[in-house]
Amino acid sequence: MVGVPPSLQIGQYAVEPAVVLAPMAGITDVAFRQLCREYGSPTSLYVCEMITARALVERDAKTMEMITFAPTEHPRSLQLYSVDPRNMGEAVRMVASEGLADHIDMNFGCPVPKVTRKGGGAALPYKRRLFGEVVSAAVRAAEPAGIPVTVKFRVGIDDEHTTYLDAGRIAEGEGAKAVALHARTAAQRYSGRADWTRIARLKEAVTTIPVLGNGDIFSAADALRMVSETGCDGVVVGRGCLGRPWLFAELQAAFTGAPLPAGPDLGEVGRILRRHAELLVDFIGEDKGVRDLRKHMAWYLRGFPVGSQLRRGFAMVSTLAELDDLIGKLDHDAPYPAEEAEAPRGRQGSPGRVALPEGWLDDPDDPAVPAGAEVMHSGG
Template sequence: MVFPTKALRIGPYPVEPPVVLAPMAGITNVAFRTLCREFGSPTSLYVCEMITARAIVERDAKTMEMITFGPAEHPRSMQLYGVDPATVGEAVRVIAAEGRADHVDMNFGCPVPKVTRKGGGAALPFKRRLFGQIVAAAVRAAAPAGIPVTVKFRVGIDDEHLTYLDAGRIAEAEGAVAVALHARTAAQRYSGQADWSRIARLKEAVTTIPVLGNGDIFSATDAVKMVEQTGCDGAVVGRGCLGRPWLFRELHAVFSGQEIPDGPSLGEVGAILHRHATLLTAHLGEDKGIRDLRKHMAWYLRGFPIGSEPRKRFALVSSLAELEDLIADLDHDAPYPPDAEGPRGRQGSPGRVVLPEGWLDDPEDAAVPVGAELMHSGG
């Protein structure tokens, strides 16, 4: 197996092994990040849910609550969404002045229609000048505090409007310390297969900063294959770890040249599920924390022979005590099933990307898109 020849660094921070937990809305809160870190390396990178620049500037209460990091998290990694250079710059100045994060990752990959129809997310890199101005504003605001800025984007809007090579070169020129490519277009959303050859092309085009690859890493061997096939400097893992935080243990092993450990038994999964519940309870309180955990149940229990009725009870669990009773009734010796492997999380179907009227007319237009400044975070 071929591994990166030198350690990945994000600014001053070594990332060893070169693995990044992708920010996922409603998923990568402090509880889930802590759980992934406990299985993986403390020097990998675990990124919080997307935070919007405007919400930071406006001091939105929900957003300020989301900016929660555990005492052991270092560097504290925050993903920021913004479409206005002025607002992004001000948000990063707030982050720096208040010591709220050690690393800022800029989101230009969101394919959600409510975002792209306003010109945000994966639609924005088509506007090359505006894209560059936003990255530059973040880098300038972060520089006095020594906060590194990275940029994540997709291949393009669709097959006719590819933006990733320009986006990579522009981000590099404006001072980003690394770029990450989700190797799908916005039109693909999460369907089909990621085209890893695009990651290889970006690696050829961006030569002075690390290039990370994202898309279809559902196992530790997938990450190794991506590095081998593309020459990228590290792997960004998203849906593959849903209900499977122990994937980071497997990634740590494979990038360290060790044998990949066996998957957990059902009893071990139950213990992990309980740990996740206690972390969420500490973060959100029991009622809200257990309700938040429900979305994870099908992922954790995937492939295990536990029957439809217990699955329903797990999906509707309402207290920590009830969860403990449900876990106690599981067959703790049931081995990790082959059916638990493979793609997980949202997939859906490809579709036309909804854009603002006239959006594709002039890629050099640096006007801030009207109405794209999201107030709330995590979208």
Template sequence: MEDVTQTLTKPALKIGPYAVDPPVVLAPMAGITNVAFRQLCQEYGAGIYVCEMITARAVVERHPGTMHMMTFGEHEKPRSMQLYGVDPKTMAEAVRIIVGEGLADHVDSNFGCPVAKVTRKGGGAALPFKRRLFADIVSSSVKAAESAGVPFTVKFRIGIDDEHHTYLDAGRIAEAEGAAAVSLHARTAAQRYSGKADWSAIARLKEAVQSIPVLGNGDIFAADDALRMMAETGCDGVVVGRGCLGRPWLFGELEAAFAGREIPAGPSLGEVARVLRRHAELLIEHDGPTKAMRDLRKHMAWYFMGFPVGSELRRRFAMVSSLDELNELITHLDHDAPFPADALGPRGRQGSPGKVTLPHGWLDDPDDNLVPEAEDMHSGG
């Protein structure tokens, strides 16, 4: 308890000019953290809520789908966007467009994606191995953002695999090149989302990076996990990803925990149904009814995790095609069913560990700063 009290009395987290209280960041998740889901989460608690990942090249080319993804709610502040890129010039140009046109107030960068289609071309979690290239990207992006006073932050993983840890170098480089904060997902790319996050790596990064905030990410599935991570590692804030899938109210629980208040009880199934309907309405506002209901389907298993819903009703929810149909299905739920105690664990993709796919010869020279051809992908992937 003593450690948790110390955590609660730490100085408030600041990302550039923005105070982040509680010190909680919603991780960008492809296909999840659109403006509708972010607004839903924000209705429960304060923090920074990051847009789905945007590719730098798509910004420069003004890809219509990407520009639609770069939508923020009227009350979002700061408006936070994550960029993916492998070319210092393209990243800097994308940042210049974003800050020059007032499209966001905070720009994060993705050097943690473990997906094969990204790493096989040198992007995501593969890139920090190339120290000079990584430094060039951070430096050029920071300079482009500084002109408008917009903080640029960097997120990465422990490394490629257990033989190639990059996080301490990445943290020191990001700090030296002017990043406003760094975030560590405490897994290697080889782990993907499997196994346990190694929080001791967050503590080591905090010791190595002194002048800017260090945020921890990995295995925060309940408010107590966030307090424990900060107490055990000394990190300045937490990044929440899969733990909030189907549980946007987690941000209310986090706000209560960091304020030292009693954590509210989990919602009944009736309350979950209300949240689900609210999610549908917000998606319809953003994307129209057809795309919205198709997008909502993937959230159903997360919302109903552990609840007594029944296989046939679950199947019908997973195929819902209209708001009227959703309303009708909701009438079949047991609205008094309490929140299940076994629904607080891991959710979302986990998969299994595996060999990371890399470009030929990628590991030969960490100081090679040649730009890989890794940006021929759509935003959000």
């Protein structure tokens, strides 16, 4: 089929179809990954929240909880963040020696000020030598265990400081098994439109490993169009699946040539909500699990005819019994509001100046690790 990529090969893993759930802070925990996998292909990739290398090495309690994987998850995909080659290498060796994951993705795309201010995330690829050393440290540490390493980054810091072509070539040269481009700059954050022409240019520059595209995939049609327009080898889906884990069923159908399943009515969305709650409760208990589900409610109910009082009830739910009562009050026959549900969702915000360490832009070939760069907080 035109616009449909073949299966994606990441090291020894065939990713079929070529679809990846992007790591999202506070979202892609073990419960949400399981839910997306239940709708999608078991051989696609579903990546956990961003984990800080130093926090992992220090065995921070919250970080160790965040790298929980379900028994059915395979391959287990873990995203690591670091600014220091030594810490990155140590963290990957720990993952390899203790069998904590089967695939490692590296985060060089986070635009959050507390990350870029320390030279991390989307700021780091500007420092070409340091970026290469961090990627190399991960690849070398992962090689003995046969763990493939992939690299995700943005277009650059801003329109005047684009880094993605150099980053792609460097990652390829250091032995990464694939690269993924979020086609926005750090200055854009999540605002405006992703520039898919950058994905096409990266695909032309990086020729020996797969190139994945990320940004503004809110429907199966978007995914097919990205592949057709850019020639990318697969897609990375983030905000488009917020409150819509069934998007992975649509992507699987689109990429295999099967008919697209119909969108769920409100009754089915209620059942999906209940399933999400069950998975969270299994993971962190009823009190924390149901409360954690609150952040997903507006996404699940978007576009459906749900009164303000009922919406407030979902936003404040505390127990499974309360959740069941609220689900019972929904109009279960309300049809899927496709146009509104498939519009952009999740955080967008506005563009802004990128916070950087003092003098960060002076010398792109300076390999020095910024002072105090390694944070202990995982999750972005």
